[in-house]
Amino acid sequence: VDRYVVIMAGGSGTRFWPKSRRRHPKQFLEIGGTDSLIAQTADRVASIVGWDKLVVVTGRDHAEHALSELPGLMEHNLLVEPVGRNTAPCIGWANSVIRHRSPDARVAVLPADHFIGDVAGFRAYLDAAFSAVSDRVLLFGMVPDRPETGYGYIERGDRIGESKTKPLHTVRRFVEKPDQKTAEGYLDSGKFLWNSGMFVFPAATMHEELALHMPTLSQKLAELEAHPKEIDRIYREMPSISIDYAIMEKSERIAVIPATFAWSDVGSWDAATEVYVPDDLDNVVLGQAVLHQVQRSFVDSTAGRMVAVIGMEDVIVVDTPDAVLVVKKGRSQEVKAIVQALEKSGRDDLL
Amino acid sequence: VDRYVVIMAGGSGTRFWPKSRRRHPKQFLEIGGTDSLIAQTADRVASIVGWDKLVVVTGRDHAEHALSELPGLMEHNLLVEPVGRNTAPCIGWANSVIRHRSPDARVAVLPADHFIGDVAGFRAYLDAAFSAVSDRVLLFGMVPDRPETGYGYIERGDRIGESKTKPLHTVRRFVEKPDQKTAEGYLDSGKFLWNSGMFVFPAATMHEELALHMPTLSQKLAELEAHPKEIDRIYREMPSISIDYAIMEKSERIAVIPATFAWSDVGSWDAATEVYVPDDLDNVVLGQAVLHQVQRSFVDSTAGRMVAVIGMEDVIVVDTPDAVLVVKKGRSQEVKAIVQALEKSGRDDLL
Numbered sequence: 222v223d224r225y226v227v228i229m230a231g232g233s234g235t236r237f238w239p240k241s242r243r244r245h246p247k248q249f250l251e252i253g254g255t256d257s258l259i260a261q262t263a264d265r266v267a268s269i270v271g272w273d274k275l276v277v278v279t280g281r282d283h284a285e286h287a288l289s290e291l292p293g294l295m296e297h298n299l300l301v302e303p304v305g306r307n308t309a310p311c312i313g314w315a316n317s318v319i320r321h322r323s324p325d326a327r328v329a330v331l332p333a334d335h336f337i338g339d340v341a342g343f344r345a346y347l348d349a350a351f352s353a354v355s356d357r358v359l360l361f362g363m364v365p366d367r368p369e370t371g372y373g374y375i376e377r378g379d380r381i382g383e384s385k386t387k388p389l390h391t392v393r394r395f396v397e398k399p400d401q402k403t404a405e406g407y408l409d410s411g412k413f414l415w416n417s418g419m420f421v422f423p424a425a426t427m428h429e430e431l432a433l434h435m436p437t438l439s440q441k442l443a444e445l446e447a448h449p450k451e452i453d454r455i456y457r458e459m460p461s462i463s464i465d466y467a468i469m470e471k472s473e474r475i476a477v478i479p480a481t482f483a484w485s486d487v488g489s490w491d492a493a494t495e496v497y498v499p500d501d502l503d504n505v506v507l508g509q510a511v512l513h514q515v516q517r518s519f520v521d522s523t524a525g526r527m528v529a530v531i532g533m534e535d536v537i538v539v540d541t542p543d544a545v546l547v548v549k550k551g552r553s554q555e556v557k558a559i560v561q562a563l564e565k566s567g568r569d570d571l572l
Numbered sequence: 573v574d575r576y577v578v579i580m581a582g583g584s585g586t587r588f589w590p591k592s593r594r595r596h597p598k599q600f601l602e603i604g605g606t607d608s609l610i611a612q613t614a615d616r617v618a619s620i621v622g623w624d625k626l627v628v629v630t631g632r633d634h635a636e637h638a639l640s641e642l643p644g645l646m647e648h649n650l651l652v653e654p655v656g657r658n659t660a661p662c663i664g665w666a667n668s669v670i671r672h673r674s675p676d677a678r679v680a681v682l683p684a685d686h687f688i689g690d691v692a693g694f695r696a697y698l699d700a701a702f703s704a705v706s707d708r709v710l711l712f713g714m715v716p717d718r719p720e721t722g723y724g725y726i727e728r729g730d731r732i733g734e735s736k737t738k739p740l741h742t743v744r745r746f747v748e749k750p751d752q753k754t755a756e757g758y759l760d761s762g763k764f765l766w767n768s769g770m771f772v773f774p775a776a777t778m779h780e781e782l783a784l785h786m787p788t789l790s791q792k793l794a795e796l797e798a799h800p801k802e803i804d805r806i807y808r809e810m811p812s813i814s815i816d817y818a819i820m821e822k823s824e825r826i827a828v829i830p831a832t833f834a835w836s837d838v839g840s841w842d843a844a845t846e847v848y849v850p851d852d853l854d855n856v857v858l859g860q861a862v863l864h865q866v867q868r869s870f871v872d873s874t875a876g877r878m879v880a881v882i883g884m885e886d887v888i889v890v891d892t893p894d895a896v897l898v899v900k901k902g903r904s905q906e907v908k909a910i911v912q913a914l915e916k917s918g919r920d921d922l923l
Contacts, residue, residue, distance in 0.1 A: 239880070513909045527895040527922055529590070529910040532903035533887070538896070544878040545889070545896055552883035558864045559880040571878055 223274060223323040224351050225424075226266045227315040230259055230279040230287055230333035231305055235560045235572065236489055236553075239544035240521070243572055248333040249286055251523075252487055253496035259333040260290045265340055266331070267293055269347065276300060276319065277333070278311045303453045309467035310459040313431050313442045320424040321446065327351050329421045330464075335486050336496045342482030349387040350421040350478055358422040358430065358468065359389065362414025362477040363484050368404035371488055373397055373416040373465075375477050392475045395465070414479055416465075418486065426474060434471045435460070490537050490546075490553035494519040508540075517550065544571055574625060574674040575702050576775075577617045578666040581610055581630040581638055581684035582656055586911045586923065587840055587904075590895035591872070594923055599684040600637055602874075603838055604847035610684040611641050616691050617682070618644055620698065627651060627670065628684070629662045654804045660818035661810040664782050664793045671775040672797065678702050680772045681815075686837050687847045693833030700738040701772040701829055709773040709781065709819065710740065713765025713828040714835050719755035722839055724748055724767040724816075728828050743826045746816065765830055767816075769837065777825060785822045786811070841888050841897075841904035845870040859891070868901065895922055 232246045241247050248259040256264065259277075267275055272293040278300040279287045288294060300315055312330055319326050329347060337343045350359050362375045378391035395416065399407060407413035432439045438460055445455045469475055487493050497505040497519075504512055508522035511529045515536075522528040522540045530538060535550035548556065563571050583597045592598045599610040607615065610628075618626055623644040629651040630638045639645060651666055663681055670677050680698060688694045701710050713726045729742035746767065750758060758764035783790045789811055796806045820826055838844050848856040848870075855863055859873035862880045866887075873879040873891045881889060886901035899907065914922050 239878070511910050511913045513906055513913070514903070522896075526893075527590070527914075527919070528898070529895065529907075530898045531906045531910065532900035533898060536884070536887075536898065538898055540896055542877075544880065545873075545891055547879070547881045547884060547887065547889055547898055549883035552865070555864055555882045556880075559862050559882065562862045562864070563878075568878070 222423075223326040224270045225274045225276060225319045225323070225326050225328045226270050227312065227319070227328060227330045228259065228262055228275070228277045228333045229308060229311055229330060230277055230283065231302065231308075231311060232332075232334050233280065233282070233305070236556055237493070238556050238560050239541045239546050239571070240539060244282060245286075246283065246334075247487070249283075249290060252493050253336045253338070257290050258336065258487070259287060261337075262331055262333050262335065263291050263294070265337060265343060266329070266347070269344060273298070276315050278302060278315050279333075280305055303456045306456060306459045306461045308464040309431075309435060309438060309462045310441075310456065312427070312464050313435075313438055314445065316424050316427045316431075317442045317446055320428055324425065326424045327354055327421060328424050328427065330419065332418050332486070335418070335484065338483030338485075338496060342480075343484070346387060346478065346480045346482060347421070353382070353387070353389060353478070354421050354423060354476075356423065356426050357474045357476045358420055358426060358472060360392070360469070360475065360477045361417040361419040361421075361480045362390075363417050364479050364481045365408050365413065365415055368401060368408045369415065370398055370401055370404050371492070372486070374399065374407055374413045375416050376413050377477050377479065381476060387478055387480075389476050389478050392469075392477050395470050414477060415484075417480070417484060427468075430468050430472050430474060435462070435467050438462070438467070490519070490539065490548065490556065491550060494537060494550070510538075519550070573774075574677040575621045576625045576627060576670045576674070576677050576679045577621050578663065578670070578679060578681045579610065579613055579626070579628045579684045580659060580662055580681060581628055581634065582653065582659075582662060583683075583685050584631065584633070584656070587907055588844070589907050589911050590892045590897050590922070591890060595633060596637075597634070597685075598838070600634075600641060603844050604687045604689070608641050609687065609838070610638060612688075613682055613684050613686065614642050614645070616688060616694060617680070617698070620695060624649070627666050629653060629666050630684075631656055654807045657807060657810045657812045659815040660782075660786060660789060660813045661792075661807065663778070663815050664786075664789055665796065667775050667778045667782075668793045668797055671779055675776065677775045678705055678772060679775050679778065681770065683769050683837070686769070686835065689834030689836075689847060693831075694835075697738060697829065697831045697833060698772070704733065704738070704740055704829070705772050705774060705827075707774065707777050708825045708827045709771055709777060709823060711743070711820070711826065711828045712768040712770040712772075712831045713741075714768050715830050715832045716759050716764065716766055719752060719759045720766065721749055721752055721755050722843070723837070725750065725758055725764045726767050726828050727764055728830065732827060738829055738831075740827050740829050743820075743828050746821050765828060766835075768831070768835060778819075781819050781823050781825060786813070786818050789813075789818070841870070841890065841899065841907065842901060845888060845901070861889075870901070 230248050249257045276298045284301045374396045376393040378393040441459045503517040505519045510520045510522050513531045515530045516534045519537045524540045537548045539546040600608045627649045635652045725747045727744040729744040792810045854868040856870045861871045861873050864882045866881045867885045870888045875891050888899045890897040
């Protein structure tokens with residue numbers, strides 16, 4: 222059966238301000254490598270499924286950018302949403318397109334803006350998932366190595382079978398980001414996995430599950446298939462809902478494959494600092510910088526200017542052509558406060 | 573008698589890197605105001621002595637810059653040293669030029685790169701010093717308000733007279749920068765004053781004292797007066813020595829005027845942060861910046877870019893077109909380590 226990959230590149234966040242901007246969201250940043258996250262994501266799978274089976278969904282603002290980042294992407298495999306409607310319509314549309322081309326296809330959905338440190342490990346799990354999945358939506362559940370409070374968790378249930386190498390489990394429940402103590406309990410239990418947002422399913426299964434749990438969306442997807450030129454109107458009429466709420470938390474046909482390759486959703490500058498190998502003083506320096514008596518810090522001066530840091534610990538410095546960020550490690554979530562302040566003061570040129 | 577002011581603008585330090593550079597030393601920085609320190613220094617005295625009696629001594633690299641900063645400066649009052657030889661030759665030369673014009677002149681020597689927060693107070697003391705000085709070198713000794721370890725001190729001796737309003741004292745001794753405990757003792761004693769590096773003397777007195785304590789230098793100054801065109805050779809033959817070692821610490825004709833106006837030699841970024849009035853959170857922001865949960869910090873983003881700081885305390889951030897500095901408050905002396913590292917790696921473009 223055909224194997225397809227759908228890369229969801231709808232992100233428009235500003236959590237990586239000042240490097241990420243409205244027109245330049247996180248998936249276009251070079252994090253953890255010399256290519257953008259979206260290019261890294263595509264390169265991880267293109268050699269496996271082939272560019273003809275690699276579909277990218279993105280918004281109008283980012284379509285051109287996505288094409289330039291992905292020279293191998295075929296134009297008919299670029300699905301451009303007229304408006305963002307969260308992940309369920311995005312995945313539903315891609316699934317509908319793929320099912321039309323290849324009714325028996327199996328589909329992997331991957332966010333464009335995650336980091337994977339162990340490509341071989343990832344590919345092995347992807348292959349196992351493609352092979353094993355028959356009539357379920359199979360989630361990648363990352364085996365936690367720390368009591369992380371920044372991720373949602375999946376409690377796995379009974380073992381339900383396996384690919385040649387990897388066991389599969391039922392899903393007992395999904396849980397939101399826990400507090401520190403709860404996260405420690407999850408880690409100790411050995412039964413909780415990070416919800417990676419990556420999953421594999423037969424196109425037919427996703428089609429059936431959407432029909433069952435999201436009849437309105439299913440109807441709109443059918444309408445779009447019949448009248449593709451009316452996408453602007455039809456897409457706007459779709460409910461804005463995440464695939465997690467729409468399907469994962471309702472379906473009886475969910476499974477999870479516990480996975481152990483190095484992975485991060487890179488949700489903040491703090492998370493970004495952790496995908497690099499630090500030096501002896503636990504510093505990470507991208508670009509040109511001079512650090513004097515500095516520890517456990519991160520400097521991104523790839524914009525070409527010199528950054529000098531003296532006598533600091535646990536600081537993140539990010540330099541760009543028109544803005545500099547200096548933030549204490551552990552507090553990079555608060556970048557949103559800066560973005561809000563800039564919005565409030567009408568500094569759209571910096572957003 | 574004529575009153576002259578000599579502004580010493582020979583500084584070439586890089587303690588204010590990245591804003592100060594070899595070609596743009598501290599006296600040309602806008603610290604504590606919208607004008608450069610040298611312009612502020614000249615403006616404080618030009619209205620008192622007149623531009624015709626305001627002499628500036630600087631090096632060849634900075635002569636043009638000094639003229640552009642000081643539109644009122646008369647070209648024959650700009651003395652350009654072919655090579656830096658510390659303060660004694662600089663003052664000796666200026667004194668010789670002034671004495672030639674006006675043998676009875678009294679001369680005030682002021683560094684170009686100090687900050688004075690109370691201009692009226694300064695002018696009152698300057699006037700008192702000009703009036704009172706007759707056959708001595710009269711130093712401004714700043715009455716300390718804290719146990720500062722960054723300044724040299726003067727221990728005052730007996731009272732020897734007064735101007736109409738200000739008492740004068742003999743000098744018992746000069747002491748180098750003390751440690752914290754010693755500085756606290758100095759403060760408690762009430763007898764120790766900060767050596768400001770500003771002083772007033774009759775031109776004839778300085779001439780006599782140089783002849784007495786620095787015969788070689790005196791001879792060279794006489795030679796320069798006779799053969800001004802041979803300045804390149806003659807200046808190079810002068811001993812490189814500070815006025816403190818050459819005269820102050822040897823002369824029997826030194827006096828001190830305890831002074832109380834707000835003054836700083838602005839010896840570092842830390843000192844610079846203190847010449848501004850902070851906001852409610854003890855932050856000082858120059859230029860455009862967004863501070864979120866930041867206290868006791870200093871941001872200079874006058875280069876025009878946006879600086880955002882999150883969750884920091886006691887940090888100094890200085891943005892310039894080609895370099896950014898992030899330094900913990902209290903450690904800005906270590907900027908020299910950055911400068912050395914840049915020298916070592918051949919980054920002359922940043923020095």
